[in-house]
Structures are given as C-alpha cells and as structure tokens.
Amino acid sequence: MFASRLKRRLRAGARLIVVDPRSIDLVSSPHIKADYHLQLRPGTNVAVINALAHVIVTEGLLAQDFVDQRCDVEAFNVWREFVARPNNSPEALEVMTGVPAAKIREAARLYATGGNGAIYYGLGVTEHAQGSTMVIGIANLAMATGNIGREGVGVNPLRGQNNVQGSCDMGSFPHEYPGYRHVSDDATRTLFEKDWGLSLRKEPGLRIPNMFEAAMDGSFKGLYCQGEDIVQSDPDTQHVIAALETMECIVVQDLFLNETAKYAHVFLPGSSFLEKDGTFTNAERRISRVRKVMAPKAGLGDWEVTVALSNALGYPMHYNDPSEIMEEVARLTPTFAGVNYDKLDRLGSVQWPCNDEMPEGTPLMHIDHFVRGKGRFLITQYVPTDEKITPKFPLLLTTGRILSQYNVGAQTRRTDNVRFHEEDRLDIHPQDAEERGIHEDDWVGISSRAGDTVLRARVTERMQPGVVYTTFHFPESGANVITTDNSDWATNCPEYKVTAVQVVKVKHSSEWQENxxxxxxxxxxxxxxxxxxxxxxxxxxx
Amino acid sequence: MNAEHLIKMANDIGAFFEAMPNREQATKDVATHIRKFWEPRMQKSLMVYLSTHGDAGLKDIVRDALREFHPA
The missing domain is CATH 1.20.5 (Single alpha-helices involved in coiled-coils or other helix-helix interfaces)
Incomplete structure (x- = not known):
C-alpha cells in the first residue's frame, strides 16, 4: 500500500534515497529510479545515519530555527558536537559501511535541502542489535532538518503486519498498558485494577526470547500463542523448539495447523478477518472497522474464544459484542477516549489521539510542539554488532520477505501466490558464487554458529559481494535455523538482518531438514x- | 536464566548509554532501563550470578549501575 503511493509520488517527480544492502526494486524499476542508493554493509545503519548527520551539521544544512523553537537546545548541542566529530564523517566510516563518502554527502544535502523530506523505514531498521539506536538516529535527523510536524514530512515506520500498530496500542508489550503507559505507573495500574476488580503486577513481563530462556531453566511452563508461528518466524529455530519441548501447556489458536501447532497440547481454531468484527489500526494510527462477511467457520470469533478461555480460567468477561470491548478501551485509555463504533461508522476511520480535545481524531501529530514537550536529541554511538565475519563464516546473511508471500506463508502458501514464489532461495553475488563453484539452481549449504540449512542458489547482482539473502516463507527452508540469538539492546527484537555464514555447494539437504x-x-x-x-x-x- | 546471555544483554544496554557525556545520568539510565524492561526473574538471576561469580564480565557503566541495584 505504502509503496504504491510512494511510487505515484516518484512518478510525479519526488526524489528518492534508498538505504539498503540489496539493489531492491525501488532502486531501479520501470518509471522509478532512486537518486541515490546507499548500499551499506548489513549492520552499519547507525554508522550511515551518523555520517548523514555529520554532513548536515558540518556543512551548515541544519534547520536552526526549528531546532531553536522546538527542541531541547542543550541536548541538541551535545548531539551536534558528537556527530561533528571526525570519526563520524562519511570518509572515516566509509570503510565500515561500504558506502562511498561522496554519495553520503550528496544524499545528506538532498534530504536537508530538497524541500519536504519524509523517512519511511521497515524491519531493515529495527531487526538489528542497534535497531533502537537507529530509530533514535532517524528522529534526530528529522528534527535537525525540520522535517517533522507537517504534511509531507515525518518519520514513518512501516509495520510488518496490518495490525502491528493496533496490537502495540493495546498494550501487547510485556511492560505496558494500552496507550503506552508503563506497568509501574501507579495511577494507570490503579485505573485498571478498579475497572477489572483485580490486583495487577507493577513489574514488566517476559519478552518472547526471554520466555524461551526462562523455559530452558524450568520457570516458564505455559504459552498461549494466537495467530503467530514462532517456530518458523523466530530466530535460532532449534533453541525455540528446545524451549517449547520443556513447556507443560502450549495452546495455539490459529487459522491453520502451523509449525508451532505441531508442538501444542491444545489447538483452538482461529477466525479470519472475513469472519470477525473489530478494528485494525495501521501505521498512521488510523483505526478502521473490520466487519465479518460470514459467520466464523469454527463457530466463534477470536474474541469469543478469548472470553470463553478467560471464563474457564476463573475471570468472567461479560462482553456481548466487540463494540463493548472498544467502550472499555475508550474508558481506560486517554488517547482513545473519543473512539466508539458509532463514530467509526460515521467517519469511516479515526486517527488517534481521539478525545474531547480532538473529537474526530488527529491526522498530524507534533505540529506546534512534540508530545513530550521539547524535542530531545540523543547521541547515537555506532557499536558494531557482535555478529562479525570470520574465516569460518566469511559472508553476511540478511533475511527478508517478498510481496507475494505473507510472513511465514501459513496463509499464502495455500494460494496460487506460490507461482510467484514457490521456494525460498539463497541470493548470492556472481563473484561469491564463482569463488565457490556455485551456479544458478545449485543446492548450497548455509551454515552459521546457530545451525545449517540447504537452499537452491540464485546468482544475482542485486546482492553486493560478501552479502547473501534469503526469505523464510517455507518451513522446510529452515532460514531461521541459521539466524542467531543476537537482539536489539533495548527491545530484544531479533537481529534477523545480520548473521555471519559460510555457503558451499552441496548435494544433500541438511541434517536439520532431514529431521x-x-x-x-x-x-x-x-x-x-x-x-x-x-x-x-x-x-x-x- | 542463562547468566551469559543476561550479562551480554546488560552490556549491550551499557554500550548505548556509555556514549552519553553525563556519566552519572547515563549510569542511572542503565539501571532504570533494566528495572523498567527486565522481568524480575531476569534481574534476580543476574544479581545472584554476579554475587557468586563476580562482575568481571560487566562493562564499567553496568557495574556501577548495578551497585545500588536491588533486584525485585
């Protein structure tokens, strides 16, 4: 959706900078050509953002008026001194990032002086050991150039699924209540305790990788997994399976018997978007209704299954309809205070915050001031990932997804979409392929410190030398057998984008694949x- | 919980904050981050490990942050 709108603007004359280790379609395709492709080495995002900031600061391209009026000047001065240091120059970082310094300089000038500048980013930013640092770096750059708080600019994270935003809004993090309020906040917690008639913990819960660790030491025994296939999608598959095998009760609720369901003690049927009522919230905070067009084939909508489970576990829920759940959300969440199904039906959709102050929602945020007050610049020191190439693992693997398959493919592999993508392949540069005697369609073994798997090769100049790529849409591919337990310092988001590997020509599938x-x-x-x-x-x- | 992993996680947090110019504030921020985002058994596991095996594997800023740290 975003890409089609983006391409429309590009065809109308907008300029484009692509930052990606691969030559993706957006770099060059019919009627589309990026002005600059910063083809960085995987894992060097923060070095690139610091180099871009260095150029903006040292070449006098700052939006000083915006910074003076909108930002914490003391924090800005500290940041400016940091990025201006010689070690953050494009020339100093070129050897690490692999991006020619001149290209960085030209791209920085374009972003700072080319009129409205918007940054769109996907999981290529977040799925790194320094993913959070990079997000901060992007925000710094947008503030430094005044590209925030009006139409046509901003920082726009593109979500991995259609309702990631909605899930986050509703407190799916183990440390937050709906509306991004920390569990340690007494006022918020008391609000929920009174409404629910329960005593609630003030400490954060475990994130998924931490759950696996806790399972391995015997202190985490049960999992209720809804609409997610952690066995296929999470890194270091063998570690995930080992953790699941220690658990006493795994409940999987899904449309299909996915890979995780094979380890479940109980399977509950899920309902598709065509079979349930509710809302989805997209990346622009837009809440839209989802209406069922047929009764759930499994007999119950997802929310009804959750209610039945809660009732059986001893906490009675009394919702008669999803609209009543939204009423509770509005009652307990200030940014959703004005949201209800009648309004959604009347307006079509609403962007939060929606409350007394903004009764029809908020299309643009940060217009005159930031939600937190003054914009705060933070230093973003580049820290190279621990996942480094070695003589044993001389290549870097980066993984991703393609348009015709949806994530683990549980839904799309069952459709004619397989004609577009019938197997996961390993993309490798011709130079790396030649060194290894690898030709198109050859079977190749990929090994990392976490494990081994075998895929067919696709020799392509979309890759840069030293970097290989694959997708994880088919379980038998075992792409995540190779990825490691490295994760972001702040969020523990796995570092899917950087794994040191070796690739060799083979004749047989891997031991893991046989098993x-x-x-x-x-x-x-x-x-x-x-x-x-x-x-x-x-x-x-x- | 695997202490090696917890030490690495703590050091990764330290690596972000140690670049900050105000060392005292940065040290507090490391402790705050662990308090706000680590489940109590993770905090406890790390502290128990450090009390029996020492803190040689920790970055200085993490060691300082945990000095006044009271696991839940």
Missing part, C-alpha cells in the same frame, strides 16, 4: 489418523 521432514511426516500422519478416528467415532455416535 524436520521426518517430524513433519509423523505429525501429519498422526493428524490424519486422529481425523479418521474422529470421523469413525462420529459415525458410531450416530
């Missing part, structure tokens, strides 16, 4: 036997 094939066959056979037995029982019952 997976046998395990999968067993699971499917057991399922078939169960279904047949169930059918027989039903017949006998009649």
């Amino acid at each position: 997976y094939r046998k395990f999968n066959e067993t699971q499917l056979r057991l399922l078939k036997e169960k279904v047949v037995a169930g059918a027989v029982a039903t017949v006998n019952g009649h």
